[in-house]
Amino acid sequence: MNTDLDTINRKILNELVANARIPVSELARKVGLSKTPVALRIKQMEDMGLITGYRANLSPLKLGLTHITYMQIRLDDTRQKALEKFNAEIRKIPEVEECYMIAGGFDYLVKIRSRDMSEFRRIMAEKISALPHIGSTSSFVAMEAVIEQDFSPS
Template sequence: MKPELDAQDRRILAELTENARIPIAELARRVGLSKTPVAQRIRHLEEIGLITGYRAILSPLKLGLTHVTYVEVSMSDTREAALQQFNAAIRAIPEVEECYMIAGGCDYLIKLRSRDMAHFRRILAEKISTLPHVSNTSSHVSMEAVVEQNYHIG
């Protein structure tokens, strides 16, 4: 069920997306409400699951993780138990930034970050290829991030 958002909710979400640490008083000023209704709206958006949390967004580049590779994974077994085993195992690999089960020529698409090609090669050989039920992988190295962003409310 899609929640109904009014213009005030959308403005609050847009501001929080840009800066989740904005003080309530400043947020209220920007959206044209007083502090209490803004705080109530935020609490409601959290309760209905639209806001799922707040976190620090780290710079992978400043951490030296400049190498982005997309890895297609094909599975030898796609029964539910095998998929659940793979899902649990992939979540334990810190270099995996995103992982999606997909429909198409492979079963999963993984985005991972590494320091360089040698580091990626070790991750692929020692972590990804050894996961349960992996039968084949195919890698695509990113040359440049053209668009890379958090979702913005429109």
């Protein structure tokens, strides 16, 4: 099976994204196959790394994590060893929800979720500022989530 997904595999993936706990029998009914071929397709997509896991999606808002800050980070050293060290250390900060290496006027774009500005300030002072090779940062506080969604293959 290659990564070109047929219609049934796309339906399976869409159903799993919507509800990863759906019973295979119900999933089979929804995509128009019996249980065995659906289970086989899921196993194949897992084996090829297309499905990388299953998880519970938590509500950040209900957990009180309503403050989102996007941060541009510019490093003072962008040689490979410096990048690897920075990457390893930022992965250890649980409040960092996303981190991308960027081609452009700065090196990394980071999404940090916290309870409020005071907590963000603590994260910035104690964790972000302590990261290796930090040259400069710029922070941008999100006022409202206009679109916030999980990936779906449809």
